Amino acid sequence: MTDPVVIAIDVGGTGMKCALVRPDGNVHHTERHRTGAERGPEAVTEHILEIAGGLADRARADGLDPHAAGLVVPGIVDEAKGVAVWSSNVGFRDVPMRALLAERLGMPAALGHDVRAGGMAEARLGAGRGEPHVLFIAIGTGIAAAHVVDGRAFAGAHGAAGEVGHVIVRPGGPPCLCGSRGCLEAVASASAVGRRYAELSGIADAAAFDVAARAAAGEPLATAVWTEAVEALADGLLTAQALYDAGIVVLGGGLAEAGEALLVPLRTALDQRITFHRIPRLVRAQLGDTAGCLGAALLAQDLEAR
Numbered sequence: 001m002t003d004p005v006v007i008a009i010d011v012g013g014t015g016m017k018c019a020l021v022r023p024d025g026n027v028h029h030t031e032r033h034r035t036g037a038e039r040g041p042e043a044v045t046e047h048i049l050e051i052a053g054g055l056a057d058r059a060r061a062d063g064l065d066p067h068a069a070g071l072v073v074p075g076i077v078d079e080a081k082g083v084a085v086w087s088s089n090v091g092f093r094d095v096p097m098r099a100l101l102a103e104r105l106g107m108p109a110a111l112g113h114d115v116r117a118g119g120m121a122e123a124r125l126g127a128g129r130g131e132p133h134v135l136f137i138a139i140g141t142g143i144a145a146a147h148v149v150d151g152r153a154f155a156g157a158h159g160a161a162g163e164v165g166h167v168i169v170r171p172g173g174p175p176c177l178c179g180s181r182g183c184l185e186a187v188a189s190a191s192a193v194g195r196r197y198a199e200l201s202g203i204a205d206a207a208a209f210d211v212a213a214r215a216a217a218g219e220p221l222a223t224a225v226w227t228e229a230v231e232a233l234a235d236g237l238l239t240a241q242a243l244y245d246a247g248i249v250v251l252g253g254g255l256a257e258a259g260e261a262l263l264v265p266l267r268t269a270l271d272q273r274i275t276f277h278r279i280p281r282l283v284r285a286q287l288g289d290t291a292g293c294l295g296a297a298l299l300a301q302d303l304e305a306r
């Protein structure tokens with residue numbers, strides 16, 4: 001009997017991370033591809049199906065048995081129906097991805113949301129291992145969260161749970177892409193930190209990571225911008241903690257690359273705000289940018305377990 005593997009694909013705005021994953025979580029093979037979102041959603045969909053087919057062929061050529069597939073995408077995802085409802089950066093509008101994938105591959109398939117899948121992977125395989133109540137927060141271009149309980153991420157009634165990036169932390173503050181003002185992600189996402197520093201300093205291409213480094217080196221302007229972001233994150237996190245009472249908060253995405261330069265002041269800012277809340281452990285994600293892909297593999301493996 002040949003060894004089983006699942007096909008895992010994480011579609012992002014610019015790139016796709018793909019893998020063949022064994023039941024014990026070991027990765028047999030990985031591939032990366034461009035998403036090519038500029039070619040439109042139909043072309044992206046066909047590209048995903050071709051890549052999935054190629055991965056199945058590769059598994060068989062390696063003497064393995066590809067028996068299920070997991071695909072995760074950004075935006076709003078109806079996991080129960082298997083439909084990519086809406087995604088601003090890939091352009092999906094009501095694409096029945098799960099059915100298309102299952103039909104193309106002739107095997108069971110699962111469709112999930114990138115951040116929720118990444119949170120599941122961190123909870124089961126990464127920084128949240130052993131903790132039943134995990135809140136994973138990805139801080140990159142935007143801010144999104146996954147609430148994972150006993151290894152399962154909650155999608156909400158409409159596939160739109162976990163949007164902590166749009167908790168308003170600074171009423172009347174900077175405009176957010178969602179149309180509101182003062183949302184957490186408009187103040188404290190990696191993009192917002194870079195933008196704010198650029199505005200104040202005139203240095204156009206400042207990344208959040210540079211701002212953290214400059215702040216650590218004692219530069220006053222960078223320190224002010226970084227502190228502003230950390231304070232806003234603490235406010236957002238306090239709301240999240242009031243709602244979820246997480247045992248551990250796992251921070252991922254570009255901003256978390258700052259490591260202790262983020263975690264130390266954030267813990268202090270959170271401690272200063274806590275009233276009745278129970279303080280969660282605050283840690284950095286462990287799986288990096290492979291979390292979404294590993295989460296896609298878990299979704300595929302969970303199909304078997306059902």
Ligand SMILES: [Zn+2]
Nearest residue numbers: 166176178183
């Ligand atoms: Zn918003």
